[in-house]
Amino acid sequence: KGKVERFNRVVDSFLSEVAVEKPDTLDRLNELFQVWLSECYQNKPHSALGEKISPESAYRSDRKPLRFIDPDLLADAFLHCETRKVDKSGCISFLDQKYEVGLSFIGRQVDVVYDPSDLEELTIEYEGYTPWKARKLVIGEKAGKRPPLPSHFQKQEAESSRLLKAAESKHQERQIEQAPAVTFRTVWKEDANNV
Structure with missing residues (x-):
């Protein structure tokens, strides 16, 4: 705590002095x-x-030389890793985007190593394989608009209901079959006086 308090006193004394100087810009204040x-x-x-x-x-008189970490090793330390299953098309879905992994990995779980600030390219790792890059899937011109359907496959406007016509035809057939049967209605219509 003593080191922090000492540094805070240095900053406070700077603020007192810079108030007299009144710098115009933030860059000048930082300088x-x-x-x-x-x-x-x-x-x-x-x-x-x-x-x-x-x-x-x-600090400069220390006999041990400064050691600097390898930039690639440092970059790898801050990467994120998640597991995804490769779908039937050889792709993975990652953060609402499709990435092409390869057809030979269909149905397998792969590790996705990525930098959250750059999702254009992901590194895919799978046991026994050298890690490789996967880019966002871009649908090309051949997968563009669907060609128009031929005229005989186009939607046709109906002139009448086929279902209703079939029901009407079946109803007429049923009426003919049932005509010989005696019903109270037919008797009443034939001779209304003898009931």
Whole structure:
């Protein structure tokens, strides 16, 4: 906590001084802060480090050389990984986009390694295979608009109902079959006086 408090005092003293200077732009304010940080904090002797030793000189006098991590290794450390199943077309669905993986992986689970800030290209990993890149599936010109149907397949306007005509025909057949039967209605119509 002491280091943080000391740094906060340096920032507070800078704010007091910069208020007098009144910089016009943010860039100028940042330049002045870098100067203040360098001269009044990093290169100023610190009592805990010994006589006339600044944090900057103590840092630079370390006998162990600085080690820098390999940029590719660092980039890989911040990648995300998820598992997806390859569909029947050899593609995976990832964040509402289709990516072509390959027909030989249909039905298999593959690992998708990706950078969340760049989803144009994904790295696909599968055991026993060298990782490869998968790009967004772009539907080409051959899969464009469907050609028009021939005229005999086109939708035709109906002039009458085929179902209703078939029902009417069946009804007439049924009436002919039932005509010989005696019904109360037919008797009433034939001789209304003898009932």
